């Protein structure tokens with residue numbers, strides 16, 4: 001107590017600094033050093049060759065001239081502004097997410113804003129009004145941010161920090177998305193508006209209906225994956241509860257549904273939805289293949305979602321159910337109030353993982369004749385003499401687009417896990 | 426009980442409880458009646474032929490070696506385990522498969538677990554108000570006022586808005602006690618409430634239990650805190666190999682055990 005504590009001893013010199021790191025991780029033994037050298041040589045050779053192709057030999061004009069096809073397919077040019085508005089809605093939601101969960105969503109909101117800025121400024125062939133709409137995404141993110149209250153126990157957000165805390169009281173007053181319910185309503189309204197804007201309504205000037213078959217490119221991959229996941233979550237929860245239920249008929253029905261769907265590749269389900277299912281429809285019923293694909297993907301995804309949910313609920317400690325019973329809660333109350341919420345929280349990473357794989361699986365819709373991003377890439381190369389030699393550029397670009405989306409989603413998922421304390425008991 | 430009342434004179438005791446407490450134990454009614462209760466897990470008999478009557482306001486400490494059926498026995502009192510033979514009557518309600526009886530009994534009996542079993546996804550306040558709102562259908566404001574009173578009683582009103590994981594073990598266990606009390610039970614069961622706690626936190630939980638005993642709550646506690654038992658228990662029950670071997674006041678158990686097995690076990694742990 002009396003003597004002052006000695007300063008904490010420093011770690012040995014070899015483990016600090018760049019050299020120390022190199023020695024410890026890459027050259028800790030002779031064999032390790034040899035592996036490091038060989039891998040480094042291979043890596044440099046690979047990167048050099050790829051780089052010289054990317055920057056010198058490759059001809060990227062195909063990407064630039066066909067960009068609209070890759071992004072939105074055959075969507076009519078007159079409707080592009082409607083898609084721009086959808087992006088603005090997404091920006092508002094991202095701004096809300098940034099304020100509500102700064103750790104999870106801030107970088108994503110920044111990234112989205114950066115992409116919009118880039119697209120709004122860089123490409124040469126774009127109408128000025130589209131350009132302006134894209135650039136409006138930056139204020140839209142700010143708007144979502146301002147309209148959402150800051151969680152009470154978080155230090156000032158980026159915006160307040162930038163503008164000095166003088167801004168904070170004004171922000172608190174402006175916040176209208178103050179309760180979880182209002183946030184959910186805002187998201188649902190945005191969802192419905194998005195669908196209306198994309199598909200249009202007959203008879204409303206400016207909102208001419210779009211032929212669903214003209215939806216394509218990256219947009220259709222994203223739409224199918226997004227609606228597939230959103231719709232399959234409630235269905236999957238229902239199936240999982242059914243599978244846990246004590247009613248034998250319900251239970252067996254759910255088990256059969258889940259196991260049959262999981263035992264069949266998506267591509268065969270798509271084939272059946274297009275070529276076998278319509279045999280059972282009345283003659284004059286003609287469901288567009290886009291909707292068939294959406295329904296099929298939802299059903300496919302529900303079966304996996306059900307298993308995820310079941311696993312998440314099974315991982316909830318049995319003491320939780322005992323405590324609920326001891327308090328007099330009924331079984332259904334225990335399921336809905338205790339087990340299900342904890343189970344869902346357990347599976348957030350799995351849901352994102354499922355979204356990522358579903359997003360990639362949506363490229364299978366080429367099989368029923370839809371022009372998604374990958375198929376559009378193939379068509380743009382093989383259907384056009386001018387670009388017949390540019391397959392490498394196109395597929396590299398497509399791979400990059402898929403990777404950016406999948407990577408940013410798994411990034412957010414890890415952040416959300418941190419925020420919600422997944423694995424914390 | 427009389428001494429503990431003196432020690433905790435500050436505690437408010439409701440009039441009806443006070444009236445019961447004023448009577449000696451022998452003149453009170455039986456709130457828990459177990460007659461020849463048996464429980465098997467497969468072929469293994471975990472509880473055999475246990476008969477016990479607990480008076481209203483009485484504190485019974487249950488102790489015995491690991492695996493002797495203590496947990497199984499008290500879990501049968503709120504039907505977390507089903508007894509397979511014999512009879513259990515709680516405050517005049519026969520324990521049967523009838524859902525209405527079961528609901529009534531669960532309302533009578535609160536339980537505190539070794540591992541706390543708080544709901545990690547809701548706040549401390551939410552943990553305490555959940556069952557009063559959903560089972561007793563109290564309006565939210567009333568449930569929250571009740572929860573705050575109980576949190577004050579266990580000494581942690583400032584933790585109401587936190588999540589269970591943000592609390593120490595001792596605080597979590599006190600929340601668990603408050604959560605059980607929020608259903609205003611007649612009987613409280615404790616299954617080794619301090620066994621998962623660090624030594625410095627045991628006292629705060631035992632203090633909360635002492636206070637509870639002083640208000641005239643009927644309590645069945647599985648615990649090996651012999652100091653607590655000596656001070657608070659009206660009777661102690663020694664279990665071994667599923668059987669109730671000896672039941673008597675602490676004075677008898679500690680100073681003059683009637684059974685060799687009781688003496689042997691106490692010699693080992695004291």
Ligand SMILES: Nc1ncnc2c1ncn2[C@@H]1O[C@H](COP(=O)(O)OP(=O)(O)OP(=O)(O)O)[C@@H](O)[C@H]1O
Pocket residue numbers: 466471489490491492493494495496497498
């Ligand atoms: N669900 C179960 N299935 C099978 N056997 C069980 C089950 N629960 C308890 N048992 C067995 O019943 C016996 C009594 O268990 P119980 O948990 O009641 O003991 P205990 O006295 O509480 O012991 P401890 O001091 O270790 O908590 C033990 O041998 C145990 O293995």
Ligand SMILES: [Mg+2]
Pocket residue numbers: 495496497616617
């Ligand atoms: Mg036990």
